[in-house]
Amino acid sequence: MFKPLITSLAVILGSLAMVGSALADYPERNIQGTIQWGAGGATDNVARSLTPHVEEILDTTIVLTNRPGGTGVIGMNHVMQQRPDGYNLLIGAENPQLYPLMGLADFTYDDMHTVNIIGQGLVVIAAPADSPFDSFADLLEHAQQNPNELRMGGTGAGGLPSTVHAMINAVDELDVRTVTFGGDGPGITAMLGGHIDFMPLSLAAAGEQIRGGKMKGLAVLTTEEIELLPGVPPITEALPDIEAFLPWGPFWGVFVHQDTPDDIKAILEDAYEQAVAEEEFVEFLHNFGAEPLNLRGEEAQQYLDSWQSVTAWSMFEADAETLKATPEELGIPRP
The missing domain is CATH 3.40.190.10 (Periplasmic binding protein-like II)
Incomplete structure (x- = not known):
């Protein structure tokens, strides 16, 4: 009677040990990075300048792929549908914060985990x-x-x-x-x-x-x-x-599936925070007319909420008839 129970406990403990080991070894293979805009644009430039620093910190390769289309919806939707194991990242811009307002999608960055808000451009x-x-x-x-x-x-x-x-x-x-x-x-x-x-x-x-x-x-x-x-x-x-x-500008960030294990989220957040602070990358941003933000956690969420509020209400006051929903209907507070 007790033998099956002991066997089951052994299997469970073994599985937990394997999970713990997997987390400890992360990343143990290449990471896929999806850029939601086309080659040569601002998001692409930022992603390809930052990624080598992250690769060195994580001791892995991040394979970048451009998946443009639908104002970034295609790239973001692709990453959201991948396994929540930390091996698929989204390098995106500000657009998802407006998707429900424009009727483009029913999700925003609130439906992913923010690894880092990299910087803001002019x-x-x-x-x-x-x-x-x-x-x-x-x-x-x-x-x-x-x-x-x-x-x-x-x-x-x-x-x-x-x-x-x-x-x-x-x-x-x-x-x-x-x-x-x-x-x-x-x-x-x-x-x-x-x-x-x-x-x-x-x-x-x-x-x-x-x-x-x-x-x-x-x-x-x-x-x-x-x-x-x-x-x-x-x-x-x-x-x-x-x-x-004003002031107003685009921003760039790195995001991962919301259900990614917390240990992996923390590893990614630490790596990107360190990479964005690298002197060479900071100089790159300044030369391209942008400033580093390097936000994670609650600070990143506050920034996303503020940007969404200012932009959504500006668009509403400019041309409410073209919007598929109002900021008020979506619960977006006035700035």
């Missing part, structure tokens, strides 16, 4: 180098005189360009056609080919092209000129009332 409204516009004020005036003529690059509903467009329309009117791409990178390629007239972009993606003379900056989404783009006016020169929405 935004520049960029145009081809040979653009007839030298400032955003010039472009805005032309657009108002010629509605629906200019082509603006976009990345889908809830993406950075559409959010900036909503902020502009909250205080003025910018009537343009939107051409949608799978991320900053394809949009920049289209701009260099003369297929679009302008595009709001993260400075992390567009800075080198502007400083290299291949594109020009029409405005930065700030209240003052910035050191990295001398001569590019702050957007408040053309739209003083937009100051109410």
Whole structure:
């Protein structure tokens, strides 16, 4: 009678020992990293610059794969459907915090575990180098005189360009056609080919092209000129009332399945916290017009909640009719 019980206990204890050993050895194989935007964009640049530091800390290889589409929904959904074992990471941007608002998906980053909020970027409204516009004020005036003529690059509903467009329309009117791409990178390629007239972009993606003379900056989404783009006016020169929405910018983070064991979550959080603090990576962020945040735990959650509140209510006040739900209906408090 007791022999089966003893055998069962032995099996259970053996299984627990194996689990403990697996956690102690994590990671014992390559980690898959899904980038929810296309190659060459800001999220891709940040991910590929940070990952070597994490690989060295964890003594493993992180295989990065771009899965763009659906304003990042495809990449995030892929990771959420993988086993919660810590071997599938999402390297994403800010967009999921707006999915329910835009009717794109019924999940946000609240449905994953935040490993690290890496940093926040600045935004520049960029145009081809040979653009007839030298400032955003010039472009805005032309657009108002010629509605629906200019082509603006976009990345889908809830993406950075559409959010900036909503902020502009909250205080003025910018009537343009939107051409949608799978991320900053394809949009920049289209701009260099003369297929679009302008595009709001993260400075992390567009800075080198502007400083290299291949594109020009029409405005930065700030209240003052910035050191990295001398001569590019702050957007408040053309739209003083937009100051109410500033400061604002995109952010990047690393996330893992919500049900990942706590021990593995802690290992990942420690590794990414150390990697983001590396001097070489901090210098990379500064050179690309971004600042490190390096947030984990409660601080990361507070940041996500604050960003969602400011952005969702800005979009609601700008153009409530295009939203599939209101911030109030989703329980998003006013900032």
